[in-house]
Amino acid sequence: MxxxxxxxxxxxxxxxxxxxxxxxxxxxxxxxxxxxxxxxxxxxxxxxxxxxxxxxxxxxxxxxxxxxxxxxxDLTASSLRRADRRTHTLGLVLEDAANPFSAALHRAVEDAAAEHGMLLLAGSTDEDPVRERGLLKTFAARRVDGLIVVPTGQNDTDLDAARRAGTPVVCMDRRTTAPQVDAVTVDNRAGVQAAVKRLHAAGHRRIAFLGDLRTIWTAEERYAGFVKGLAEAGCVLHRSLVRRDLHGVEAAQEATRELLALAHAPTAFISGQNLLTVGARMALQELRLQHRVALIGFDDLPLAGLLEPGISVIAQDHAAIGREAAGLLFDRLDGERGPARHRVLPTRYLARGSGEIPAAEDR
Amino acid sequence: MxxxxxxxxxxxxxxxxxxxxxxxxxxxxxxxxxxxxxxxxxxxxxxxxxxxxxxxxxxxxxxxxxxxxxxxxDLTASSLRRADRRTHTLGLVLEDAANPFSAALHRAVEDAAAEHGMLLLAGSTDEDPVRERGLLKTFAARRVDGLIVVPTGQNDTDLDAARRAGTPVVCMDRRTTAPQVDAVTVDNRAGVQAAVKRLHAAGHRRIAFLGDLRTIWTAEERYAGFVKGLAEAGCVLHRSLVRRDLHGVEAAQEATRELLALAHAPTAFISGQNLLTVGARMALQELRLQHRVALIGFDDLPLAGLLEPGISVIAQDHAAIGREAAGLLFDRLDGERGPARHRVLPTRYLARGSGEIPAAEDR
DNA sequence: TACGTTCGGCGAAACGTTTCCAGCCCTGCT
DNA sequence: AGCAGGGCTGGAAACGTTTCGCCGAACGTA
Incomplete structure (x- = not known):
């Protein structure tokens, strides 16, 4: 037979x-x-x-x-039966896949994942906790082996729930209040703080701050760095020069216009996010002030070096952030059971001109 | 009991x-x-x-x-048994997830997918047909419901194989030689052709062309548009002013430097890809020629409007490309069995200054 | 009251794979 | 020559779910 x-x-x-x-x-x-x-x-x-x-x-x-x-x-059938039940898939929760910052993180994680024979399932939250929750749910239902998340900050219990359910979770770019979750961030405070000192040293006394949504962990940290920097420099914090909860280019542009129209307008701006930097610069250029008012942005921009003057930024190493996050996750997948770890990467100041404009005598 | x-x-x-x-x-x-x-x-x-x-x-x-x-x-077990055997997952093959262009496409597809309750599995090829093939294989093994691919152009049989195996395939941004595969592209030729005519009308007679790898379908199309535009304008095509197979910023920068050093240097540049545009502009700025030599790029750049002069570009609607591609794919998933369809979207010229520089009397 | 019909719940089979286990053959040793 | 042992092989169970077929209960009608 x-x-x-x-x-x-x-x-x-x-x-x-x-x-x-x-x-x-x-x-x-x-x-x-x-x-x-x-x-x-x-x-x-x-x-x-x-x-x-x-x-x-x-x-x-x-x-x-x-x-x-x-x-x-058929890998779905395979991982269903396989003893380790691995799907060789990672869930990636980003703020917005279209944002160059998120895209860079995505790629860095992808490369690390590929080295381990893993594929990425990715989704965007747009800072909406409901969307974030939805993504975490479907990722869990698909039995991803691990999660790398840029958390909105309003869903921390879900993150911890995923971890307790046996799916390792790593926060990327931001931390979470969930106590047991690994995280990779940059030293946001130190970065902004140093930038403030520079501006102060160049004579600036009226420094404005543009901040993203306060629900975002990095926005809070960067603002904290701003406050601390001013305090250490012995400089006054003018509440009227602080604009927070700005999201997107237009909001920053409008806020910058308003600040520049003040009687005691700022002589320098610090912007806490890349799109806000764009908005600020657009407003400055409208008023032809880009050579007279200083601007330092957080996070680099693709063409920042080609502008005149170039935009000085507090840069972060996207590839390193993504790589580290993936590294922490793979540790967990290899059985690491220790307490939560937080990796903090340094920022780097890139002087391109806009941050080196001295305070004008008067305007 | x-x-x-x-x-x-x-x-x-x-x-x-x-x-x-x-x-x-x-x-x-x-x-x-x-x-x-x-x-x-x-x-x-x-x-x-x-x-x-x-x-x-x-x-x-x-x-x-x-x-x-x-x-x-457990959705993996579910889709294993379910009658329709759908995994509610789409495979997305990009050139490079970190490139803003790819990122924009990614996001557009993601949104369309989310409306249908689908998630995206994404990977980057870096124009490497081996990586592309690997991605297609694992996507197939994971039984994705459909594939949206920016093809390298060197793997067309694999694409068709996937389609024959029952997985709908849509090419995005580029076409493929596989005859039966749906595709969404923009009208690359017409876009470049119109740009050439503009430059010619502004008096330019020595127009240089910077092109990406010739394996890339869009690179060929854009060059074809360049040739056609010159022909229609009755303008000579100087072989020495054509540089193709350039990939990445540095290659374009170097090529631009070389072209500008020629005895009969070009008075205008057309660049066939966004990174090449950056490289060209960097070279121009090094030599302080950005106000004297014209430049038109294909595909928009984030800060192009803030530069002085702004970079004029032939823009494509990324969101529309992604949306259309997803639309074609969902048609197939809904049972559409007809022959391959090709959607061609228009481009839009954005005049920002660099493309409006007239030909100098002499240099 | 008896009978036919409908409805909804239950157990079991099935999806495609990996893993367990028993059986086979071959080898090597006594 | 016989037997123990080891390495391969193949059938069957199992993974977690959906689907199929059946059965019992409830209801309406004669």
């Missing part, structure tokens, strides 16, 4: 007529089909597919049959 | 002691656990989870049990 199915190394074209991809029923070929055609047991096919040791003769037969049938392993 | 398991609407806390997420074995809770706790059949749990009609009393018991156990449906 088994002998009649065996092909002894020769593939019998009558056994399966299809040239490729589909078997007779229009279904995809399965391991069973391959096993039948090769005249071996289904377990043997599994072994060949997974590179486990098998008699060369059989392995050859299986490979030829698989080739002829256009067999493709 | 069944009676003893029933809880008649009351959840017995002794039955499962765990507060959440995990059952006693440390495994995740399964439908069977929920069924046992609620005192119903496993099929009933399935119906409740999938929102199919069930007696309110039972449904309530199931929901409470699921809540207590922290039950989360």
């Amino acid at each position: 088994r002998g009649s199915r065996r092909l002894h190394g020769v593939i019998d074209p009558r056994e399966k007529t299809l040239s490729s991809e589909h078997n007779d029923n229009g279904r995809r070929s399965t391991m069973r089909d391959v096993a039948t055609m090769a005249g071996v047991g289904i377990a043997t096919v599994s072994r060949v597919v997974n590179g486990k040791p098998v008699t060369p003769d059989l392995a050859e037969r299986v490979k030829r049959a698989a080739e002829l049938l256009g067999y493709r392993q | 069944r009676g003893s398991r029933r809880l008649h609407g009351v959840i017995d806390p002794r039955e499962k002691t765990l507060s959440s997420e995990h059952n006693d074995n440390g495994r995740r809770s399964t439908m069977r656990d929920v069924a046992t706790m609620a005192g119903v059949g496993i099929a009933t749990v399935s119906r409740v989870v999938n929102g199919k009609p069930v007696t309110p009393d039972l449904a309530e018991r199931v929901k409470r049990a699921a809540e207590l156990l922290g039950y989360r449906q």
Whole structure:
């Protein structure tokens, strides 16, 4: 009986007529089909597919049959049964995949994941906790092996719930109040603080601050750095020069216009996010003040160096952030069980001109 | 027997002691656990989870049990058994997730996918056909419902193979030689052609062209538009002013420097890709020629409008490209069986200054 | 009251894979 | 020559879910 199915190394074209991809029923070929055609047991096919040791003769037969049938392993079925139950998939929760900052993080994580044979499932929250929650839910339902999240900051219990359910979680770019979750951030405070000192040293006394939504952890940190920097420089914090909860280019542009229209207008701006920097610069250029009013942005911008003057920024190493986050996650996947770890990466100030404008005598 | 398991609407806390997420074995809770706790059949749990009609009393018991156990449906097992075998996952093959252009496409596709309850699995090829092939393979193994691909152009048989295997494929931004594959592109030729005519009308006679790798379909198309534009304007095509197979900022910068050093240097540049535009502009600024030599780039850049002069570009609507591509794919998923369709979207010229510089009398 | 019909719940089969286990053959040793 | 042991192989169970087929209860009608 088994002998009649065996092909002894020769593939019998009558056994399966299809040239490729589909078997007779229009279904995809399965391991069973391959096993039948090769005249071996289904377990043997599994072994060949997974590179486990098998008699060369059989392995050859299986490979030829698989080739002829256009067999493709079904990883969903595989990970369902596999002992480790790994899906080799990571969930990535970003603020907005279209933002160059998020995109850079995405790519860095992707590269690290690829080294481990993992693929990325990605989604954007737009700072909406409802969307974030939705993403975390479907990621969990798809049984991702781990999560890398730029948290909105309004869903921290969900993050911790995921971790407790057995899915390692790493926060990227921001921290979370969930106490046991790993995180990679940059030293936002120190970065802004140093920038404030620079401006003060250049004579600036009326420094404005543009901040993103206060729900965002980095926005708070950067503002804290601003406050601390002013305090250390012994400089007054003018509440009227602080504009927070700004989101997007237009909001920053409008706020900058308003600040510049004040009787005691600021002589320098610090902007706490890349889109806000763009908005601020647009407003400055409208009024032809880009050479007279200083501007330092947080996070680099693609063409910042080509502008005249160039935009000075507090830069972060996106690739490093993503790489570190992935590293922490893979540690967990390798069994690391210790307490939460926080990696803090340094920022780097890039002097391009706009941050080096001295305070004008008067305006 | 069944009676003893029933809880008649009351959840017995002794039955499962765990507060959440995990059952006693440390495994995740399964439908069977929920069924046992609620005192119903496993099929009933399935119906409740999938929102199919069930007696309110039972449904309530199931929901409470699921809540207590922290039950989360396993979508991998679900799609394995489900009649339609959908994974509700799309595979997205990009050139480079970090490139703002790719990022914008990504986001547009993500939004369209989200409307259909689908998630995105994304990967970057870096124009490497080997990586592309690897991505297509793992996407296939994960049984994505469909593929949206920015093809390298060197793997077209794989694309067609995926389609024949039953996975709808849509090419985005570029076409493929695989005859039966849907595609969304912009009218690259017309865009460049019109730009050439503008430059010619402004008096330019020595127009240089910077092109990306010739394996890339859009690079070829844009060059074709350049050639056609010159021909129609009755202008000579100087081979020495054409530099193709440039990839990345540095290559373009270097090429631009070389062209500007020629005895008969070009008075205008057309650049066929966003990074090349950056490189060209950097070279121009090094030599302080940005006000004297014209430059028109293909594809917009984030800060292009803030530069002095602004960079004129042939812009494409990224969101529309992504949306259209997703639309074509969902048509296929809804059963559309017709021949391949090609959507061609228009480009839009954005005059910002650098493309409006007239040809200098001499230099 | 008896019978036919409908409805909804239940257990079991099935999806495609990996893993367990029993059996086989071959080798090597006594 | 016989037996123990080891390495491969193949059938079957299992993963968590959906779907199928059946059965019992409830209801309406004669």
